[in-house]
Amino acid sequence: MSAPAAAAPAPPTSHLRIEDVVKRFAPGGAAAVDGVSLDIEAGEFFALLGPSGCGKTTLLRLLAGFETPDQGRILIDGADMEGVPPYRRPVNMMFQSYALFPHMTAAENVAFGLRQDRLPRAEIAARVAAMLDLVKLGHLARRKPHQLSGGERQRVALARALAQEPKLVLLDEPLAALDRKLREETRFELVRIQRRVGITFLMVTHDQEEAMSMATRIAVMSAGRIVQLGTPQQIYEAPASRFVADFIGGVNLFAGRVVGAERGLLRVDCAEAGAQLLVEHAALAPGSDVAVAVRPEKITLTPEPEARNRLEGRVLGAAYRGEASTYEVELAGGKLLRVTLTNTQRTIRPLAAGQAVTLAFEPAAAVVLPP
Amino acid sequence: MTGRLSLFLAVMLAVGYAFLYGPIVSLVVYSFNASRLVTVWAGFSTHWYVELLHNQAIHDAALISLEIAVTAATGALLLGTLAGYALQRYRRFRGRALFSLLVTAPLVMPEVITGLSLLLLFVALEQAIGWPAGRGMLTIAAAHVTLGTAYVAVVVEARLAAFDRSLEEAALDLGARPAKVFLVITLPLIAPALAAGWLLAFTLSLDDLVIASFTSGPSSSTLPMVIFSSVRLGVSPQINALATLFLVTVAVLVTVAGRLMNARAQDS
Numbered sequence: 143m144s145a146p147a148a149a150a151p152a153p154p155t156s157h158l159r160i161e162d163v164v165k166r167f168a169p170g171g172a173a174a175v176d177g178v179s180l181d182i183e184a185g186e187f188f189a190l191l192g193p194s195g196c197g198k199t200t201l202l203r204l205l206a207g208f209e210t211p212d213q214g215r216i217l218i219d220g221a222d223m224e225g226v227p228p229y230r231r232p233v234n235m236m237f238q239s240y241a242l243f244p245h246m247t248a249a250e251n252v253a254f255g256l257r258q259d260r261l262p263r264a265e266i267a268a269r270v271a272a273m274l275d276l277v278k279l280g281h282l283a284r285r286k287p288h289q290l291s292g293g294e295r296q297r298v299a300l301a302r303a304l305a306q307e308p309k310l311v312l313l314d315e316p317l318a319a320l321d322r323k324l325r326e327e328t329r330f331e332l333v334r335i336q337r338r339v340g341i342t343f344l345m346v347t348h349d350q351e352e353a354m355s356m357a358t359r360i361a362v363m364s365a366g367r368i369v370q371l372g373t374p375q376q377i378y379e380a381p382a383s384r385f386v387a388d389f390i391g392g393v394n395l396f397a398g399r400v401v402g403a404e405r406g407l408l409r410v411d412c413a414e415a416g417a418q419l420l421v422e423h424a425a426l427a428p429g430s431d432v433a434v435a436v437r438p439e440k441i442t443l444t445p446e447p448e449a450r451n452r453l454e455g456r457v458l459g460a461a462y463r464g465e466a467s468t469y470e471v472e473l474a475g476g477k478l479l480r481v482t483l484t485n486t487q488r489t490i491r492p493l494a495a496g497q498a499v500t501l502a503f504e505p506a507a508a509v510v511l512p513p
Numbered sequence: 514m515t516g517r518l519s520l521f522l523a524v525m526l527a528v529g530y531a532f533l534y535g536p537i538v539s540l541v542v543y544s545f546n547a548s549r550l551v552t553v554w555a556g557f558s559t560h561w562y563v564e565l566l567h568n569q570a571i572h573d574a575a576l577i578s579l580e581i582a583v584t585a586a587t588g589a590l591l592l593g594t595l596a597g598y599a600l601q602r603y604r605r606f607r608g609r610a611l612f613s614l615l616v617t618a619p620l621v622m623p624e625v626i627t628g629l630s631l632l633l634l635f636v637a638l639e640q641a642i643g644w645p646a647g648r649g650m651l652t653i654a655a656a657h658v659t660l661g662t663a664y665v666a667v668v669v670e671a672r673l674a675a676f677d678r679s680l681e682e683a684a685l686d687l688g689a690r691p692a693k694v695f696l697v698i699t700l701p702l703i704a705p706a707l708a709a710g711w712l713l714a715f716t717l718s719l720d721d722l723v724i725a726s727f728t729s730g731p732s733s734s735t736l737p738m739v740i741f742s743s744v745r746l747g748v749s750p751q752i753n754a755l756a757t758l759f760l761v762t763v764a765v766l767v768t769v770a771g772r773l774m775n776a777r778a779q780d781s
Binding site for chain 2: 228233234238244
């Protein structure tokens, strides 16, 4: 849909700006979206990531105009969206259920928005054909949704959301309804299409792998708030809190107390690890409580007696996953550890349950988090 | 389920069906009887159907019945759709429970009471404001609207309950205004339920004897009323023939309505 563009000079603002938005469904009840502020630049593939009920879908519906914020503002290219109904917003949504109109063909579904814009017939036909080609469905234009497979429906829904060349496309769990194999292929496909059309994508997902593999930036949400914002690598390698570390991928957390600092390394006494751990981190006051987080794949097996951050334990169980194996290791103090070892050789001998192992990790491999 | 019925169950099933449908089958069979006596079989004949064609009183009654049924079904469709839409889409409003009860009450209300109360209403109205002047087709149709509305409301409400709201949101999102969304998305998708509701209301109106008897006036006898009164004077095989035609019509309509109501499985 074309926006009623204001004649005023564009203020220095980002493409999509969300300012301190609050949404409560019951007066006085818990906020579904609790003071979210966010700036998204044109052309980004942005992901809102969080567990179900964290408010990410509500935020999406606020952007589409299906809900109105109790507080705060939403600006698209500087235009305040307050009071603008869904049918006048330069925003299109791809629904989780796809919401294809069952009584219309694929082509009619894609043309629906263009018809509302009252474009000339020939232009509509050309645009629909171009959109269906973009999603590689030109040959199925006359099929009704119930004659299409799940993956094909998903493509029609995407073509429909792109047809009006909106400023922003909202994708609600775009891959959730597909089976696993198709989902992985479609990830690349979606990113490819987004690059090609250059439209800003804002995706909601609860799948961290999906968010990390597709998005340029991710906002992790919990209980209606954004708890961390960054690139996939920043979110994974430098989580800001225990919640983020735990939600994004597996993590081993040790509660500990700072003993001292030496040459950029922090010495943390962890009773659970049965040792003092060295972690790369700026100095903290001795005696502060912290948590040390280590990803399972950053722990290695080591025979070296001088390795730093040595942990002695016993294998409890193993899960062979092909490219890697994940082991559950019980430390001397009873703390359970998850360790992922890559199967670099075909004939690698897996660790057996009950086997005693020595593990270690580099100081740079761990992160210090608030307790 | 095991594939085969035990003998006992098969016999019980046959007895049950015979009890339910035996009289109807005998009625249909005797409509093709050559004899004037309904209890003596004298060979196959379509004589009574031919005679029926020339019976003016029955023609008139059939036309009256059809006109009333079309009017009542259309009125019931309008009111019932609104009621069903309100019940399904507005989950919380003051008096919703009472409204729901009142809309569906005619489904279980004894017809005698519905008929009598409407008769009293029409008489009182006539005395108070002079309208409706006397009883006739208008009052029967109005009475049938009350009954049909309940059926339409229930059918429409059920259909809307199975309706994916995100379809309407998607249409809004693509730039269609709410009124247009209702016309091009909601209405086409619930159309089978509307057609089913209309057919049900039509059939109910065509069938009804009790309410029509209370609310009819002179020269507005419906088909069931004509059948009922002529049977009291002695059963003519002509009535069998008429009843058979009636049966076929109603069976076709109800079957179509049922198909339409189940049509939702296709488009989801």
